[in-house]
Amino acid sequence: MTLIATDIRVSLSDAPVLHGVGFRAEPGEVTAIVGPNGSGKTTLLRAMTQDLPYTGQIRLDGEDIARLPGWRLAGRRAVLPQASRIAFPFTALEIVRLGQMAAAGPAPERRASEALERVGLAGFEGRFYQELSGGEQSRVQLARVLAQVWEPVGRDGPRWLFLDEPVASLDIGHQLEVMDLLADYAARGGGVVAIMHDLNLTAIYADRVALLDAGRVAAQGTPAEVLTDATLSGAYGCPLRVNAAPAPPATFLLPHMARRPGRTRHQRGDSPCISQ
Template identity: 45%
Template sequence: MSPIYEARRVSYRAGGRALIEDIDLSIAGESFTIIIGPNGAGKSTLLRVLCGELAPSQGEVVFNGVPLPTIPAWRLAHGRAVMPQASELGFPFTVLEVARLGVEGIGRGLSRVQRLHLVVEALEEADVAHLAGQNYQTLSGGKRQRVHFARVLAQLAAGRTVEARQVLFLDEPVASLDLKHQLSLLEKARCLTRNGVTVVAVLHDLQLAAEYGSTLALMRSGRLIATGSAESVLSSDNLSETFGVCLAVPGLPPSPWTLQLKRSEKKAHN
């Protein structure tokens, strides 16, 4: 599968200093790439440059072989969806209305009823359908994150009528979620890759990254230190150098929480 996204010698500077520097990253289609590293490593900055929120100070970002700045905004909205760390709304929208923002102006040949159906399906996938009529501003941080996950799921579903190759960007998507919904969100994101969507996420939890990422990208001080499988990236040397602590970890085992989730899902299926 050819790369769907590429960062070519990308740097981004602000306030007189480089937040990311000389990044080369190739993201394969239908992969789950997880960017990891300590606080201040430049993970979120790289994600924002990749999705087009920030323009690189140097280098270029290419989406489907086309330089990102040359892609019309309407087409980009069909091909990529972004879920930031946190989102604030100044209006008393209901949960349904917030999720519906994902399909506004997105898609081709969709009736109003079909768009609503996509939104309701997305709310169910994110486990917030029961909150559809509730004021978004009254929700906890975790529930707000799930609502925005529903929004991007709906956007991707509608956008698929125009763009076959899509990318979902997730910036710390599980930071405010309880354990059940952390695992559920990451599992659903992984399922998207089996249906043609490429997922790029920022995570702090190395064990979750090792469990869910098909490719890990390790950052330190604005630079990309290593990319590849969990076994190759999460070496003792890489972790010790990056996090500044002595770690003797030949490779992180699957999380007991995810193992338990799989057992529960298998039991339910049977």
């Protein structure tokens, strides 16, 4: 019950962007897609969610997504793009309810409120979307995709979250909240594929990492296998070193030092940190 992309090629304005990319993600895991700007991360995600034409094959739980009707895909995977523009004055609750149009369930309004509560926005149901901060809007959109695939495993198998930079506009506390939420979704059997820029958060939370560079896969595997000095330095074009955070009382602020206890599958202090 996996997501497998084989020989994916995408061209935009006649310029090749992806050059035969192979990608694999498993339910029950957080798979991070990382790489420098322009490496093809968003293009790969948009191909896997059928937002862009591609050649090659993408199979979700054994089925070619090109042959699946949209309503079936909408019930099995939800997509969070980098940015969402809302022209009309919807409330936060109404935005979340949009996600439920693809997956009807009992007590939809209560579930939408629960989704807002999960992303730290309890009581925001009546707030207009345009009046929210950028970070609050981002979390409303996350609540929308959660409401769409609320149960990580359904009668038709695992459900999937596809997320493009889900923590980019958030402060460190909310970044940790969101990443904890995604890790929990995976731990309960769902699949999570997320484009990430923060390599430290990737090291902490990802079970698998795909590093893209110039439209090709530079490395795939566990964080320890992919996040190495040589691999990262080559992809990002600057010297990078993978280190472990120093022991207290040294002053050294990294996300995993603030990690909420009891909410991770990794032991605190085991995750590497990436510094320039």
